[in-house]
Amino acid sequence: MTTLTLRGWLLAEVPRSKGQARCQRVFISWLAFKRNPVAVIGLLIIASLVMVALLAPWLTSTEALELNLAKRLQPPGGEHWFGTDELGRDILDRIIWGSRITLYIVGLVSIIVVPIGLVIGVVAGYIGGWVDNFLMRLTDIFLAFPRLILAMALVAALGPGLENAVLAIALTTWSPFARIARAEALTIRNSDFILAARMQGVSTAGILTRHVAPLCMSSVIVRLTLDMAGIILTAAGLGFLGLGAQPPTPEWGAMISLGRQYLIDQWWVPTMPGIAILVVSLGFNLLGDGLRDVFDPKSGGNQ
Amino acid sequence: MKKIKITLLGFAAALMLVTGASQAATPKNTFVLAKDIADIITMDPAEVFELTTGEIIANIYDRIMMFEPEDLQNLVGGVAESWEVSEDGKTITFKVRSGLKFHSGNPVRAEDVAWSLQRVVKLNKTPAFIVTQFGWNADNVDSLVKATDNDHLQITITEEFSPGLVLNALSAGIASVVDKKLVMSHEKDGDLGYDWLKSNSAGSGAFSLKTWKANEIVMLQAHKGYRHGAPGMDRVILQHVSEPSSQRLLLEKGDIDMARNLTPDQVKGIEGNSDIAVDGHPKGTIVYMAANAGHPILGKDKVVQAMRHLIDYDSMADSFLAGQFVVHQAFWPAGLWGALETTPYKQDVVTAKALLAEAGHADGFELTIHTLTNSPFPEIAQAVQANLAKGGIKTNIVTLEGKTLWPKYRAREHDIILAHWSPDYVDPHSNADAFANNPDNRFEAKKTGHLTWRNAWSDDASNSLAIKARNELDLDKRKQQYLELQAMLQKKGPFVIMFQQNEQVARRRNLDGFVSGSNFDLVFYRNVTKR
Amino acid sequence: MIDIQGLDVVFGHGNKAFHAVRNVSLAVEKGQSFGLVGESGSGKTTVLRALAGLLDRVAAVSGVMTVAGETLQQQRSQAFRRHVQMVFQDPYGSLHPRHTVDTILSEPARVHKLDRIEERVVAALEEVGLNASFRFRYPHQISGGQRQRVSVARALITDPDIVLLDEPTSALDVSVQAEVLNLLMRLKREHGLTYVLVSHNLAVVAHVCETLSVMQNGGIVETMSVQQLREHSSTMPYTRQLMTASLGYDRGAIDAFEEFGQ
Amino acid sequence: MRASSVLKAAGPGRALPSKLVKASGVIVSLILTFVGLTAVTFTIGRVMPADPVLAIVGDRASQEVYDQVFLQLGLDKPIYVQYLKYLGQLLQGDLGTSIMTAQPVAEDILRFFPATMELATVATLLGVFVGIPMGVLAAVKQGRWPDHVVRVIGLIGYSAPIFWLGMVALLVFYARLDWVAGPGRLDVFYDGIVDPVSGILLLDAALAGEWDIFDNALDHLILPASILGTFALAYIARMTRSFMLDQLGQEYILTARVKGIPEWQVIWRHAFRNVLVQLITIIGLTYASLLEGSVLTETIFSWPGIGLYITKSLFNNDMNAVLGGTIVVGVCFVGINMLSDLLYKLVDPRVR
C-alpha cells in the first residue's frame, strides 16, 4: 500500500510542491536508468563497494590485519579465501579494509576536482574573451603535462602519503573537467533561456551558478564517473611506485606493488587486489556509461 | 635459423601478430647478469661510491692493495709487488710490479699510481675522505704521495693512523690505478680528465668498459693481457632489470646467466629448477635502525634498549628474510677481521616494558619510521611496527626513495630511520668511525659522514675508544679494542643493529667461477667460465 | 515609447565581419504593436536583440536607442530590465530544462526584489490560462503551447510596459498559434502593453500589429500601416513579392519572382 | 558541434587581419604553454625534498664536498635567477647535463624518446586497427551480443591496472607460453650492433638489413605494445562506438538508406567518414598520452623510455633531465594536438 502510494506520489501527473517535483525528476531518471542493465550492474558493484566499506569491521576478524609470519603466503582456501600475503595477513580482509581507502580517494578527488573544473570551465565558457583565453591556456598547460609525472612530482614535493597522492591526482585531473564544462557552457550561453535570464536582469554570477553550472553538472558527473577508474588506477599507480598510501595501509595499488614479486609462485598475492581494482573500475565505467545514456539519450539507448 | 612463425595470439581478445621468440641462450663467450644498475652515476674511480660501480671498477682497475678472487681473506699487493713500512708507521714505500700494461697498452708506472692518488685528493669527490683522513690535501699531496723512481711509490701520512688501516684503505676504489697518459689526453680545463672518465675507463684490470647506457646496460670487454691471464669471458654484460620477478623470468628462460636481485621467496621458488644454482655470499651490508637522540624520548638510552628487546629478529630472519639476511647485532659485519658475532638480543616484551616504564613511558608514545621503498625495507618496517606496538610504541611508516630519505637523515629530521650500511673499505675503522665516533656533535659541525652525528649522539668513551683502536699498531690489541667497542655499542647508543646481508646469487648451472666477497666491491668476473 | 535612430550591428571583425543591421531607424508609440517582417537573415531578430541589450558581448552595436525617454547605455539598467521583457521563438529552448515552472516564474520577481512572489506566480499563471497544477512541473512535462504560455507569464511577472516578441508562434502548430495570439492580444488590451513583434509570417504580423517595417539584408525596405498592407498599396516590389508568396502556391506567379540577392 | 562552430564565428575582437591574429595567437599560446610548463616543473624541482647535491655526491659525502657541489650547481642563487639562466641556456638549445647518466640531457632524450615512440606508435596502431572496427561493429549491432562483447572488452581494457596486466602477461606469454621475448628492448648480446640512426630499433635494424635483430626487437616489442595497445584499443573502440551511434542517428544516414545504398556502404562510406573526423582528435590524444611514456609499462618491461627516464630523474632530483623530458613531452603533446587540428581541417570540409 505504502509503496503503491509512494510510487503514485512519485509519478503523479501534477506535483504539488517543489520537493515533490524534485523527487519526481530523480525518480524518473531512475526509471530510465533502471532500464539499462549495464548501468545497473555498475551501480550494484559500486553499491556493494560502499556496503563492504561500511561493514568492514563486521566482515573481518580483528586479528586478521596483524602480522602472522608463521602463516605467510598461504594459498586461497577454506581459512583464507583469498590466501595470505607476504607478512601472513589475510588478503580478503585487507581488500575489504582497502575498499574504504578506495572510496576515500574517489570521494576526495571528486570534491576537489568537480568544483575546480566546473568553476574554471563555466567561467571561461560563459564569459569568453580574454578570461576564456587565460583560463584555457592554464588548462592546456596542465593538459600538456605528463599526468602521472606531474602527480609524482607533486607527491614527491609534498611527501608521500595518501592525502598528498589524492591531492596530486586532483591537481592533475581537473583540466579535462574544465574543458567539458567550458564546452557545455559555450553551447548553453547562447540558448534562449540564458538570454531570457539576462533579459530579466539576472546578474552574471546568478546566471553562472543557477543557470549554467547545473546544466554542466551532468556531463561533468558522467565524465567523473568514467574517469573514476582512471583515478583509482592512478592512485594505484602511485601506490605501485611507493608514493601513495604507506604500509601497512591496505591500499590496493600498494598491495600489488609490494606483492608483485610473488606473482610467479604465489600468484594470489598481487592478483587478488588486481582483480579488486579491475572490478571496481569496471563498476565505475559501467555506471558512467549508463549515466551517459540516461543524461544524454542521443548517444546510446534508443533514440 | 629463425623462421617467422605466425601465431594468432588472443590476448585480451585483441588479435595480434607475433613472431616466434628465439630460443634464447646467451652466447658462449658472454656473461650476462641482470641487476638493478640504476645507481650508476659515474665510472670515475675517484668519484665512484655506489654499489654497482664499486663492483664494476673493481673489475676494470687494479688497485694498489687488493683482495684477489682466489683468496678473499688476505690482503695482497695489487699493482704493488711489495711494501715497506717505516719505523714510525708513517711512511710506506711500495714497489710497483714490472711489466704491467694498461688497456691502452701504456705501461703501468709508479708515476701513474702516485698521480691516481693525487688526483683523488685534488678532485676531492665524496670517497676522497678515505685518504684525506691521513692528512692529505690538494696542497701537500704532491709531496706526501710521490713516485721516487720508475717503480717505487712513497706515501707519508701526517695523522696518527695504524699502518694496517692505511693498507686496508689503499684497497678501496680510490686506490685504483689510472692511466695518466690516456686520461690527461682527454683533459679539459684542468679537470684532470674528470669529465671524460665519468663514462670511460683507463685501467689495467681484467676488463675495460665498452659501453655504459644509464638504466640500460653496462658492457665490459676482456683485457687479454691481464696480469693473471685473459679472463674466462670475452664480454660481461650487466643488464638493467629492476624488477626481481623479471630477473627471475629471464634467468629461468636462459636469457641471462645470473640474477643478482632475487628475493628470498623467489629463490625458494626456483629451488626445484635443475638448470639453476643459488650461491650465498655473506656481505658486509648491515641493516640497522637508528633513533634520533635529539628526540626527547628517543634520547633516553633505556628507550632504545627497550626497542632492542622488542624486536623479533628471528621470526623475520626465518620468514621473509630467510636466506638473505641473518641476525647480526654489532656494527662490524660477521666474518670479517675484528667482528663481534654475539647476538644477545631476542624478543623479550617483559624486559622491554620494564625498561620503558623505568624511562617513564609505560603508556607508550608515537613515532615515525622512515625507511626505503625497496624490498625488504617496507616488510621489515611493518614487522618492526608490529613488534614495537607490543611495547606500546605506536609507529607510522613512511617509505622514501634513498635520494629523498638521505637529506632528511642528514638534517636530523627523523625519529627513527631503518636503513642499511656497508663499509667503505675492509677495515673495522670504516664502520667504527660511522657508528661509534662523533668528533663534533654540534648541528653546525655538519659531520654528516658520521651516523652518530646524524643521530645527534655523542659519547666520550665510545669516541676515545674508536680513535684508540684506529691508531693502534698492534693487530691483536686493535682487534680486542674493536670487539670492546662493538660490545659497548650493543648496550648504548642510538643504533639497533639487526641483520647482515647474505647475497643470494642465482646462476645458470653451466656458469662457474663468479666470486663475491664480503664487501660490495669484492665482486670478480674474471674467473667466470661457461660449459 | 521606443525610438531607434541609425542602428548598426556588426558581428565579428576583420574580413569575417558581418554587417547584420544597417542604419535602421524606427519608432513605436506607447500601447502600439509594431511588426518587423523579413526573410531569414534580414536582420529583424538582431534589431530586437540589440534593443533588448543582448548583443553586448558578441557584436558591435552603434546608434541611439531611447526607451520611455531614457537613452540606453551599453549596460542596461535594472529598471530597463524590469520594464522591457521578451518572449522567444523556441518554447523548447527558452525555458531552463532543470527549473520548474515555479522557479522560472519566481526568478525575475526575486531579482527585482518584488514582494508577494508566490501570489504573483499564481496570478501570472492564471493570467496566461494555466492553472496552479502547472506550477511545479518541469518544461519537458508540458506541451509546446503551454511552454510558450509560461514564457509569456515570465515576461509578465515584473509588470513590464514593453514586450519584445521574437517569432513567438512560429514553432507552434496552427491551432496552438491561434491560442497564443489570442492570449497576446488580450494581455495587450488589459495591460496596455507595447509590443514589438518579429515574424516572417505576414499574416501573423497583420493580425497583431498596427504598423510594420519590412526588412531585407539588414535594412528597412519599407514602413507602413497594416491597413496599407491589406490594401496592397505597397510600392516596393520586394514587399509585393512577399505578399504574393504568403498567399500560397501559385505556379504561374513563381516564374515572375525576382532575386533580391545580397 | 554545430552550435559551437556557429559561436566561433561570432566572437568579439579588434580590427587586425585575422590570419595574423590567428598565427600570432598560436605562437603566443605555445610560448605561454612552454613557459608555464618549465616554470611549474622548475618550481616543483625546487620544493622537492630530494637533494640534487646528494644525488651527485652520495649519502656519505662530507659537508665540504657537499658545499662545493652546491655552489657549482648555482643553488645558492635565488630561484628566478636559476630559472632565467636555465631558459637562457634552453634558447641556445642546451638542455644541460643529466646527473644520473653523466650525459647531455639532449643526448639522453634522443636515446630514450625513440624507445617510447616505438612503443607508443605500435600501441596506437594496434588501438586504431583493432579498436575502430570493434567500435563500428558494436555501434552497428547496438544492443546485440557483438555490442556487449565489444563493450565488455573495452571496459575491461579500460579498467585493468596496466602494471598488473603487464606482469600477468609477462608471466603467461613470455615465461609460460614462450610466445614472445622478455623484458628489455633487445636481447642484450645484440646490443650495439646496429647504429642508432633513428633510435627506433625496428627501423634501424631494417635499414641495416640485420633481420635477426629486427626479429628480436619485434619479439621484445610485441608484449608491452599490446599491453599499452589494450588501453588505447579500449578507449578508441569506446569512442568509435559512441561517435558512430551519434552519426547513425543523423538524417543523412536516412538519406543514404532512402537512396537504396547497401548497408555496409552506408556505414563505411557515409557514417564512418564523419566519425573519422572526430576520431582524429581522439587518436591524437591517445597517441600523445602514450608518448608521455607509460612509466608503469616501462617499469614492468624494463623499457628504457622517456617516462622511466623522467621518473628516475625525478626521484634523483636530476632537474635538468626532468625539465628536458617534460619539455619534450609537452612539446610533443602540443605538437600532436596541432597536427590533429590540422588533419581535422583537412578531413572536415566544414572547418576549412
Add this chain to the structure above:
Amino acid sequence: MMDAALLRVEELHVSYNTPTGLVQAVKGVSFELGREKLGIVGESGSGKSQTGRAILGLTAPGGEVRARRIEFEGTDLLHADRRTMRHIRGAGISMIMQDPKYSLNPVMTVGKQIEEAFLVHSKDSKREAYRRTLEMLRAVKIREPDRVYRAYPHEVSGGMGQRIMIAMMMIPEPSIIIADEPTSALDVTVQLQVLAVLDDMISERGMGLIFISHDLNLIASFCDRILIMYGGQVMEECNAAELHRARHPYTRGLLDCLPRLGGSQHELSVLRRDPAWLETRGETS
C-alpha cells in the same frame, strides 16, 4: 486520374515501445496513390511523417509496423526481402526530408552524393553518372552545376540544398517521391521556387508524390488530393480544390484558426478537440 494505383496502403499501424509504455503513432491509415500529388496534412504528432517512413521500411529502431497491405507496383513491401527493399528505395520510391542541412552528408561533395544515388541502381559508367548528375543539377535550375558539383553541403544555401536533394532523389527515376516537410525550413519565396521545381519534374515524368506538411494553406494550393490526419488516423480525405467545403470539424477548426492577411484583429477561433474523433475508428485489423 487514378487509373493505376502505384501504391496501396491498407490499415497501416506503427507503434513504439517507450519507457512510459506503447505509443501508437499511426493507427489504421489506408490510402492509394496514383500519378498525382497527394498531400498529407496534420499537426505535430499526427503520425504523418511516420506514415511516410513506414512505407519505405525506415521506421526508427524500436518501432513496429503492421498493415494489412503495403503494395508498390504489385510488390508486397511488407514481406519484401532486404535486396528487393533496397532496390525499391531510391529506384522505386524516394524521399525528400525537411532540412538539407542535416540530410546531406557533410563530408561528401554534392556531386558525389548525387552520383552515388545514380550508380547504386545502375550499371552505367562513372562518366555517364557524372554527365547525368550535371544534367540533373541543371534540371533543378541550379545555375552553376559545375561549381555546385564540387561544393560541400555547408557551402550551399538552404534552397539550393533542397534542390540538390530533389536532384539526388530524382536521378534513379523513381515512380514515387515522398516529400516530408520539404520546404518548412526555407523562406516563403524560396519555398515556392523549390516547390515549382518539384512540381515541374513530377508532372513531366508522371510520378506520384506524397507531400507531407503541417501547412494547410500550402498543401491546398499545391496538391491534388489531401489526407487530413490527426492522432495517427485519417480524419478526412478530399480534393484540394474542395478543401473549403470540408465537413470534418477538425479540418474546419484548422482552417478557421489561421490568421488571414485580409482579416481583422478579431479573436481567432480556437480548435476544440473532440475525443470522439479518435474513438469512431478504433483499430480494426
